[in-house]
Amino acid sequence: MTGTDLTHPGFAGLELLDTPVLIVCQNGELVYANPASESLLGQGLRELLRHRLTDLFLPNEALQQALATAFAHNASYIEHDLALVTAQTAQPLHVALSVTPIDAVASQALIELRSLDQQLRIVNEERRLLQHQANRELIRNLAHEIKNPLGGIRGAAQLLEHELQDRPELKEYTEVIKQEALRLQSLVDRMLAPHRxxxxxxxxxxxxxxxxxxxxxxxxxxxxxxxxxxxxxxxxxxxxxxxxxxxxxxxxxxxxxxxxxxxxxxxxxxxxxxxxxxxxxxxxxxxxxxxxxxxxxxxxxxxxxxxxxxxxxxxxxxxxxxxxxxxxxxxxxxxxxxxxxxxxxxxxxxxxxxxxxxxxxxxxxxx
CATH class of the missing domain: 3.30.565.10 (Histidine kinase-like ATPase, C-terminal domain)
Structure with a gap:
């Protein structure tokens, strides 16, 4: 890899990588992008090479700092979790970023953008599964605790209503008790529905x-x-x-x-x-x-x-x-x-x- 000749056979291997790889000059000018980069950024090679690196994303101080530090010390610089927002779609990309100088004379560096979105989705799904299991047990136990006394409340209201036959003006209150008990019963049934x-x-x-x-x-x-x-x-x-x-x-x-x-x-x-x-x-x-x-x-x-x-x-x-x-x-x-x-x-x-x-x-x- 000589740095300035992008047709050099040393670049051929980068075409095969699943990891998005860019090559940039110190001023941020893009000189190479592999197919994985085109897929990640949603732009073709010709369009990508018309931009500087910082033009592809909304202003991001961490990205600029990574590029400057790698060139200043002629050493790799790594950001393990960086949120980049593409300028074209305004969609955030969570990536692990590494900047590695590859040619001091031509002032070029290789940038790897390893997407973390899939990893984040898996982690979030694991968290949701654990949350769901905890919710399921909570709902099940709570529903049973509510369900058990409901029958007693409704039965007592019916008995009280029978005793109040000569006091029709008080039946309104027993009717409220029965209706609210039915509403709670319906809620409990819905809470228990996933377990059936x-x-x-x-x-x-x-x-x-x-x-x-x-x-x-x-x-x-x-x-x-x-x-x-x-x-x-x-x-x-x-x-x-x-x-x-x-x-x-x-x-x-x-x-x-x-x-x-x-x-x-x-x-x-x-x-x-x-x-x-x-x-x-x-x-x-x-x-x-x-x-x-x-x-x-x-x-x-x-x-x-x-x-x-x-x-x-x-x-x-x-x-x-x-x-x-x-x-x-x-x-x-x-x-x-x-x-x-x-x-x-x-x-x-x-x-x-x-x-x-x-x-x-x-x-x-x-x-």
Whole structure:
């Protein structure tokens, strides 16, 4: 590698690397980018070479410091976790950065950008799985503690109502007790729902989405638009159809309620290849995205959005997304979100092939 001749055979090996590699001059001018860099940055080689390194990203002091330090000391400089925001798409990239001077005479350095996004997704999924397991036990125990005395409360209210037959003006109070007990019973049933046995079979995801779309448009026929963006070539899922309907319906209803019934929702299906879900590698998976143009998820609940009883609405129960997460995890999948004002996207990943032995998740027996 001579530094100035980019056609030198010494560069041929860089073309084969999966790691994005750039070669820059000390003034930041780009002189080489391998195909992995083109993929990471979303630009072709010709376009990349028209820019300086700092032009590719929004101003980042750590990046400039890394380049300056490597050239000043003629030694490698490493940043283990650096967030770079591309100037073209404004999308953040989490990378491990290394800058290595390769030619002192030509003042050139080799830059490696190793993406950390996949590692971060795996770490976040592990964290969510542990959180889900803790939530499941908490909900189950709490629901039983609530459920046990409810029967006694309702029974006592009925007996009291019988004793008050000659005092009809007091029946109003016993009726309130019974109705509130029923409301609590309904809430408990919803909390216990993920632990009940589910029935699996072949499911067309687009039938699920069309069902949810019909329900939503029937409830909000005026100012709601639900667009379809389907990959109709997707294979069948092996899943519980009713649970998948509930997953999508809970997410869609949250979006509609956040938009106060006026806005746009996009239902998008794609195939994902070579994906790790619930610690297992799958050749093919469903990538279902539910996108809305609402106000976004409040910052103060983002970190614990899937926790039970967490809601951004005064009238909400905070169980919709908790149940959606539980059902998705029972199917060996994952659920995550990205939100900003004007666009919120929930992404549900589900494996297309699932062993019969895993059809009923551990702990999913009837209560």
């Amino acid at each position: 046995r589910h029935v699996v079979g072949e499911v067309n995801i687009h039938e699920v989405l069309e069902r949810v779309r019909s329900i939503a448009l029937a409830e909000y026929p005026q100012d709601l638009i639900i667009q379809r963006d389907y990959d109709v070539s997707l294979p069948m899922l092996f899943a519980d159809k009713e649970q998948l309907i509930q997953v999508v319906l809970n997410i869609v209803k949250n979006a509609i309620q956040a938009m106060k019934g006026k806005g746009q929702v996009i239902l998008r299906t794609r195939v994902a290849r070579q994906t790790t879900l619930a610690r297992k590698r799958h050749n093919l998976a469903l990538k279902l995205q539910i996108i809305d143009n609402g106000p976004g998820i409040p910052d103060d609940i983002r970190d614990h959005l899937f926790y039970p009883l967490v809601t951004g609405r005064a009238e909400g129960t905070g169980l919709g997304l908790t149940l959606a997460q539980a059902y998705v995890h029972q199917h060996g999948g994952s659920i995550e979100f990205d939100s900003q004002p004007g666009q919120t996207c929930f992404t549900v990943m589900l494996p297309f092939i699932q062993e019969q032995s895993h059809a009923t998740a551990p702990g999913a027996q009837g209560e």
